[in-house]
Amino acid sequence: GENVEQHPSTLSVQEGDSAVIKCTYSDSASNYFPWYKQELGKRPQLIIDIRSNVGEKKDQRIAVTLNKTAKHFSLHITETQPEDSAVYFCAATQGGSEKLVFGKGTKLTVNP
Amino acid sequence: DAEITQSPRHKITETGRQVTLACHQTWNHNNMFWYRQDLGHGLRLIHYSYGVQDTNKGEVSDGYSVSRSNTEDLPLTLESAASSQTSVYFCASSGGVGELFFGEGSRLTVL
DSSP states (O other): OOOEEEEOSEEEEETTSOEEEEEEEOOTTOOEEEEEEEOTTSOOEEEEEEETTOSEEEETTEEEEEETTTTEEEEEEOSOOGGGOEEEEEEEESTTSSOEEEOOOEEEEEEO | OOOEEEEOSEEEEOTTOOEEEEEEEOSOOSEEEEEEEETTTEEEEEEEEEETTEEEEOTTOTTEEEOOSSSSBOOEEESSOOGGGOEEEEEEEESSSSOOEEOOOEEEEEO
16 A cells, blocks of 8 residues: 655754655555645644646745655745644555545744 | 534543544535544544445554445444544545545543
């Protein structure tokens, strides 16, 4: 089955710096790659996603890149703010199915 | 507005008891999922359903069961609760390959 590895597990940055979180997946048939943000005590919420026919997608300060050949995708957050502090999860569909396999998460701390 | 709700939000039970966590969605989504979240393990899939009368095992299904009698509900049952099942449980739904909408979570403690 699909295996999703996520790094780093914790990341601490200064306000205004950029943050990058990387994920690799094992199933070459995976075709959808979302990123979720989970604030403390809250539910995970989608922040950005990318499909396998696209290499990069941006939404204001966040962007996701996908390298299908290398089977990895990354989340980039620019001009970080304290409210970006949360746990971020990457995920990938298992093969051509509609179920998601999640990475173990990255705890991002943005220091003022 | 469409939503997905879980109940109870918090439950404490004893080892060996049967527990049922409810999940109800008004998105009219065919796909529903149950995940458990534990520190260091992220979100792991327990069971999922692609429609009425359809249920499938996820990666950590032992000790859990689900049933899907209508589109809106996917209750998760722990037949005989164990301390290892102490966790936060999230129900989620989707309309296909796309955004997964999560419920608020149910925190279960098994003593």
